[in-house]
Every structure is written in C-alpha cells, then in structure tokens.
Amino acid sequence: MSGEDNNCAKINDVFEELCRQLSINGQVADISEKFSLLNSNAERVKFASELLEKYALYPEILHREKDDELSAKYRQEGNNAFKRKEDHTAWRLYTKSISYATNNSECLALAYANRSAVLYEKKLYKQCLEDITNAFKNNYPKRLHGKLIQREERARELQLSETTDRYFERPSGLKEANRKIPSASAKVEIRRTKALGRHVVAKRKIKIGEIVVVEKPFVSVLLKAHLQDHCFACLTLRYSTIPCDRCVYAMFCSRTCQQQAWEQHHKYECPMLATLYGMDVSKMTLAALRIAFVAKKHYYDLDKYNNDNDGGAIYKSQSYEEIHTLEANTHLRNSSDLFPKATTAAVVRYVADRTSPSFVSEFSRDDAAIIFDELLMHHQQTAATNFHEINECAEDEEGRYVNTSEIGAGAYAFLSLFNHSCSPNVVRYCHGTEIIVRAIKEIPADGELLDNYGYHYAVMRKADRKRELQRQYLFNCECEACVNDWPLYKNLPRSSTVDKSYDMPELESIMMGDRAEAIRILTFLLGGHLKTVACNTMPEPNKLLADFQETIKQCYALLGNRKPRF
Structure with a gap:
C-alpha cells in the first residue's frame, strides 16, 4: 500500500539467509536429514523456529500507527x-x-x-x-x-440520474439444489476411486451453460495491490471505503463488513499486517493464517476430522471440516518444498506472538500454540493445490474488457474436488467472492466435471503444461488433450462442413462491456445455435468450437466482477 515497508527483510530473504548460514557451517546435509525424519507439521515449524532463533534471523516487528x-x-x-x-x-x-x-x-x-x-x-x-x-x-x-x-x-x-453500474450481476442460481452438497446442482455427486480420489461426476446429463456450482469461500483474502479500492472483507470494488479504526491497511465498504471482519479474524491479524505486508508474505500464507484464526473453535475437534469419513454426510462449503480435509499431499512433498513452508510458518508464528498474543491466550489448554503451528503449516500445503483465484474483468486503456485480473484468493471446499483437464468442460466466474461454475461442454451422465488449473491446451504446449502441473500440483496430467497431443489454437483445423450462417457473433460490443449484448448472444447460442454447430462440425479439437466456447466464456465473464476504468 505504501513505500514505508520497502526496507523490511522479505520472507524469501530470511529463508535464503538461513540456507546460507547452514551452508557456511556445513550443516545442510545434517539438517536436511533431521528435517526429513519429522512426522508432524508442528514439529517441522518448531524445528525451523529453533534454527531461526539460533542464527538470529527473526524479522524486525514493524508498526504503522495512525498519524x-x-x-x-x-x-x-x-x-x-x-x-x-x-x-x-x-x-x-x-x-x-x-x-x-x-x-x-x-x-x-x-x-x-x-x-x-x-x-x-x-x-x-x-x-x-x-x-x-x-x-x-x-x-x-x-x-x-x-x-x-x-x-x-x-x-x-x-x-437521481446516475447510471447504476453494478460490480457484478446476480446469477439465477441453482435450478435444483443438491441435498448432500448445498453449493452444487442436484445433477452432480462426489465419487471416490483409487485412481482419482474424490472427484465430481454428473448424475444426469448437463447442458452447456447450466450452473453446476454456486459456492462462497470459507475465507478469502485481498491482494495487497487492491487494499485501497476493494473491501478487505467482501472484496467488493469500492471507492468510498472506510478504514480500520486501528491499522492503516484494511479498508471496508461498510461498517457491517468492518465489524464482521474484526470479530472473525481482523482483531488478531490487524497488528500483524505491517510486518507481514512488509515482508511480502504470500497470499496463500495469509489465507492459511486467516483459516487458523477463523477455525479456532475447531482446535480440539481436529482428531475427529477424518478424510475418509464422508459417506452419507452433507458436504458443507462453510464447514471447517471440509477445508481441513482437503488434500495436502504432504507425502508427495520433499524437504525442499516443506522446509521453506515451515520457515514461513515459524516467522508468522513469531510475529503473532509479539503483536497478537491475545489469540493463543484465549485458549484454556496449553497446546493451542502447537495446534496453531500445525494449521499454519497444513494450510500452506492445502492452499497451494486447492485454493482458487478471485478475479475481475477490468477495463483497459482502450475501453475494452478482454482480460481478467486477480484481486484475491479464497478457500472453496467443493471446487477443490474438481480435477484438472487441459480441455475443461466447466468454467469458473467470480460474482463478488462467490464462484459460479457453468458447463461449457455438454456433460453426459457419469461424465466427470473437469476444471482448468490455468494450463490450457489452446495456449500452452503439452510439455510445458505437464511440467508446470507436476511442479505446482504434483500430478502427471493424462487428460484427453495431453494423451492425444492436441495442437495449439493457431494450429487447430477449422471445420469446412458448417454453413456461413453459423459464423461467430460480433464480439466488439461485448469487449466494450455491453452486458445486455452479452446476454443476447448467450440466449442466441444456448437457445440451439451452438447445438446445431456441434452437430455439423468435426469433433474436438477444432477452431470453430473453440471460438464458440471462448465467446460463451467472455459473455459470462462480463456478467461477473467488472471494474470500469476510474
């Protein structure tokens, strides 16, 4: 938010200096071996904490007071x-x-x-x-x-004559809610297999454009770059924000959001923000910290949260149990992945102890601090592969809405069960912090619903996609586009069997932010035109179907979060 924190040691610098000290003292191999033998997240954080103390690498605590x-x-x-x-x-x-x-x-x-x-x-x-x-x-x-x-x-x-330009349009919602998954359509269910783990499958045929998920996050965090023009609590775009009464960072759209945030988490994180922002702590670490605060009433229930115990239960997006049992993939992570996370957790815990000691003191048992460490470390791991970006469609200098920009991140329990495909059949849109998932292909009964984790066959080569998915999400992608090595968009064939009357609609008005035109085009496409095109063109992959899918995606994106130029 400001330049006052530029001289603060960054979290990555702390870790690099720790590694340098270990190297100078010839301890890298010994420390790596000892760390690899640790069994719990809390033990890993304690181990890193002792090293940071030994080498005097804990950061200076920053304070940014009202002035x-x-x-x-x-x-x-x-x-x-x-x-x-x-x-x-x-x-x-x-x-x-x-x-x-x-x-x-x-x-x-x-x-x-x-x-x-x-x-x-x-x-x-x-x-x-x-x-x-x-x-x-x-x-x-x-x-x-x-x-x-x-x-x-x-x-x-x-x-009285001001044009109302809503930040997002409210979608129609789920046509038929799911009794077992309140945030999902009745047409989907969670299944489990050895190969796929938990995943989402269609119980009945799902049409293009159908809403299959409407989910609110368990927690969401706002990026530092958007602290001034978005609400710290609900992330809504706002130019008349009001400040936190104590810190100089959090701004809110209303007293209601200000008070709710204070009660849920901000009273603990408020005095920590100067140091954490100054150190450039990542959004995922901030999300993990917020979960550790919000989940405090569950600290002594964690033993009951069993990842295998989901038969017949209701899957509630706002339940901490669903967030806690998301896959952390700890067994797939090596020390080079876990040690930086443990170091970060140790630093965050140090900052919490010195700026927000009231949090741990509220507990009657002495092991609250250990549980706090456990959750900080655990949710840094679940965040990396399960949390989702919150974005908005922002107007560029030419008055066009062609790109989305990230404003924050959220923990979405049900969305995290969707597996990846480089040619997805669903797409996500943000309406505030709520995420709407729609089908962009027809999905047959028993077909898996497949999201895209940011690596699409049309814009990235197979080898690059597979490498990045393995690095970030720890799996080898075997989707249809990878198995069959689909070409990039520029090399896709264009079907010659389709009549000219099925050409892609004019998109310029959509790109200029015309929501009414976006709705008209969606009505035209989903009213039967797209099905006619699909019946008269070659199977995927081909350029015409890719164009139609992109048209649908752009139209729906425009109905979500939209930021006009100020």
Missing part, C-alpha cells in the same frame, strides 16, 4: 494532484490520508471531504455522498461547511 501528520501530508499531495486533474492519483492519496488519520479527527474529516470532490468529478454521486456523510460525522470544520453542503446538494440531485 495525523502523515495524513495531512498525503492530503496535501492529493490536493496537488487534483489541481493537475490527475483524478486517480488524487483519489489514491486521499484514501491513504483517510487510512492514516486518527479516529474522529479533523484530518479524517478533511480527507473524506476532499475525496468526495474526486468522486463527484468521476460522477460517482452515491459514493460521493457517502464520503460527505463521513466527513460530517468526523467533526468536519464548521468554517468549511458551506462548500461541502453545496456539493452534497448537487450530488443528491445528480444521483
């Missing part, structure tokens, strides 16, 4: 940018001024008022009025009331 002097500095810089008509820069600096201002101070009120001027210029009248309200609530100087009241009156008039 009216800094707040005034950022506000003045914002004023200068606003005079230059650099609206985005001015908005960013005013938001920074808000985050640093002390509670109920004149500095806070002035920053809100000044930011409202930017939002007024950007025609975001509703959010402008929210900032004006917050300025008055925080002792805005009476000598300046007149000008702000005038802006408020103009904004109220203009708000």
Whole structure:
C-alpha cells in the first residue's frame, strides 16, 4: 500500500539467509536429514523456529500507527494532484490520508471531504455522498461547511440520474439444489476411486451453460495491490471505503463488513499486517493464517476430522471440516518444498506472538500454540493445490474488457474436488467472492466435471503444461488433450462442413462491456445455435468450437466482477 515497508527483510530473504548460514557451517546435509525424519507439521515449524532463533534471523516487528501528520501530508499531495486533474492519483492519496488519520479527527474529516470532490468529478454521486456523510460525522470544520453542503446538494440531485453500474450481476442460481452438497446442482455427486480420489461426476446429463456450482469461500483474502479500492472483507470494488479504526491497511465498504471482519479474524491479524505486508508474505500464507484464526473453535475437534469419513454426510462449503480435509499431499512433498513452508510458518508464528498474543491466550489448554503451528503449516500445503483465484474483468486503456485480473484468493471446499483437464468442460466466474461454475461442454451422465488449473491446451504446449502441473500440483496430467497431443489454437483445423450462417457473433460490443449484448448472444447460442454447430462440425479439437466456447466464456465473464476504468 505504501513505500514505508520497502526496507523490511522479505520472507524469501530470511529463508535464503538461513540456507546460507547452514551452508557456511556445513550443516545442510545434517539438517536436511533431521528435517526429513519429522512426522508432524508442528514439529517441522518448531524445528525451523529453533534454527531461526539460533542464527538470529527473526524479522524486525514493524508498526504503522495512525498519524495525523502523515495524513495531512498525503492530503496535501492529493490536493496537488487534483489541481493537475490527475483524478486517480488524487483519489489514491486521499484514501491513504483517510487510512492514516486518527479516529474522529479533523484530518479524517478533511480527507473524506476532499475525496468526495474526486468522486463527484468521476460522477460517482452515491459514493460521493457517502464520503460527505463521513466527513460530517468526523467533526468536519464548521468554517468549511458551506462548500461541502453545496456539493452534497448537487450530488443528491445528480444521483437521481446516475447510471447504476453494478460490480457484478446476480446469477439465477441453482435450478435444483443438491441435498448432500448445498453449493452444487442436484445433477452432480462426489465419487471416490483409487485412481482419482474424490472427484465430481454428473448424475444426469448437463447442458452447456447450466450452473453446476454456486459456492462462497470459507475465507478469502485481498491482494495487497487492491487494499485501497476493494473491501478487505467482501472484496467488493469500492471507492468510498472506510478504514480500520486501528491499522492503516484494511479498508471496508461498510461498517457491517468492518465489524464482521474484526470479530472473525481482523482483531488478531490487524497488528500483524505491517510486518507481514512488509515482508511480502504470500497470499496463500495469509489465507492459511486467516483459516487458523477463523477455525479456532475447531482446535480440539481436529482428531475427529477424518478424510475418509464422508459417506452419507452433507458436504458443507462453510464447514471447517471440509477445508481441513482437503488434500495436502504432504507425502508427495520433499524437504525442499516443506522446509521453506515451515520457515514461513515459524516467522508468522513469531510475529503473532509479539503483536497478537491475545489469540493463543484465549485458549484454556496449553497446546493451542502447537495446534496453531500445525494449521499454519497444513494450510500452506492445502492452499497451494486447492485454493482458487478471485478475479475481475477490468477495463483497459482502450475501453475494452478482454482480460481478467486477480484481486484475491479464497478457500472453496467443493471446487477443490474438481480435477484438472487441459480441455475443461466447466468454467469458473467470480460474482463478488462467490464462484459460479457453468458447463461449457455438454456433460453426459457419469461424465466427470473437469476444471482448468490455468494450463490450457489452446495456449500452452503439452510439455510445458505437464511440467508446470507436476511442479505446482504434483500430478502427471493424462487428460484427453495431453494423451492425444492436441495442437495449439493457431494450429487447430477449422471445420469446412458448417454453413456461413453459423459464423461467430460480433464480439466488439461485448469487449466494450455491453452486458445486455452479452446476454443476447448467450440466449442466441444456448437457445440451439451452438447445438446445431456441434452437430455439423468435426469433433474436438477444432477452431470453430473453440471460438464458440471462448465467446460463451467472455459473455459470462462480463456478467461477473467488472471494474470500469476510474
């Protein structure tokens, strides 16, 4: 969020320095052997902790307090940018001024008022009025009331004609909910085989475009780059954010989100953020930490959570048991994978002990700290292969919505059961933090539902896909596209048996963000045109079917999270 933390030792630097010290002292082989013999995650974290202490490598604890002097500095810089008509820069600096201002101070009120001027210029009248309200609530100087009241009156008039541009459209939802999997369609079920483990299969035929999953995350985390313009709790795009009352990092869309986040996890992580952000701790580690906080009421139930005990049970996305029993693949990981994770967990635990000791002290048993270490390490492993990106479709400089950008990550229990294919038959979209999964191919009864983990046959060569999937997800891909070595998109054949009337619809209006046109095209394609095309063209892979699938994906993406240029 700011440049103040640039001089802090990074988490990767700490690990590299530890390895250097071990090498200098001729201990690499001995330490590696001892580490490989450890049986539990907590033992691994303790082992790394002792080494960090031995070599004095624990980081300096950083503090970023509210500071009216800094707040005034950022506000003045914002004023200068606003005079230059650099609206985005001015908005960013005013938001920074808000985050640093002390509670109920004149500095806070002035920053809100000044930011409202930017939002007024950007025609975001509703959010402008929210900032004006917050300025008055925080002792805005009476000598300046007149000008702000005038802006408020103009904004109220203009708000009536303000075009409502929702961050995302609410989907229709599941047509028929699954009794055993509340987040899934009744047309799917979880099966288990020795070869595939737990996986998701169609009980009945699923049509193209059908929603098969609507799932909320157990926890989600916001990327550091989006702290100012998205809610720290619900990740919604917001330009009139309000700050955490204590730290200078978390910003919220409402008091409700602020209070819920505080009760669930932020009261523990709040004093840790300066150090963790300063060290560039990864989003997956931050997600693991948040799970360790949110799951505290389950600390003494972990022995009951058996990965094999799922017969007949209801699979609940919001249940910690489902998150805890996601595959960590510890048995497939070597020391070169586990040792950095243990070192990171040890550092995070050290920061927690020195900035947020109240968490462990809330427990009546002495082993709470050990369980905390266990979960930090465990969920760093489950995160790497099971957590999902939360993204938005962002408008580029040319006014086009052609790419998605990551804003955060979430722990989605049911989605994590979907296996990968380099030619998937489902696709994911984000509506807020909720993920919607739709079929992009017709899936027959007993057919497996297959997601894509970021490596698609159309844009990446087989050898590269297989290498990256093995590195990140620890499996050798044997999907249809890999087994048959499907060509890249540019080398795909184009069917010559299809009449010209089946050409791909004009996509320019979709790329320019026209949601109404996206809905019209989806209605046209899913209303029978795509089936006609499929019946009159050669089997996959071919360029025409790939084009139609991409059209469907772009249309649905536009109905999800969408960020216009500011």
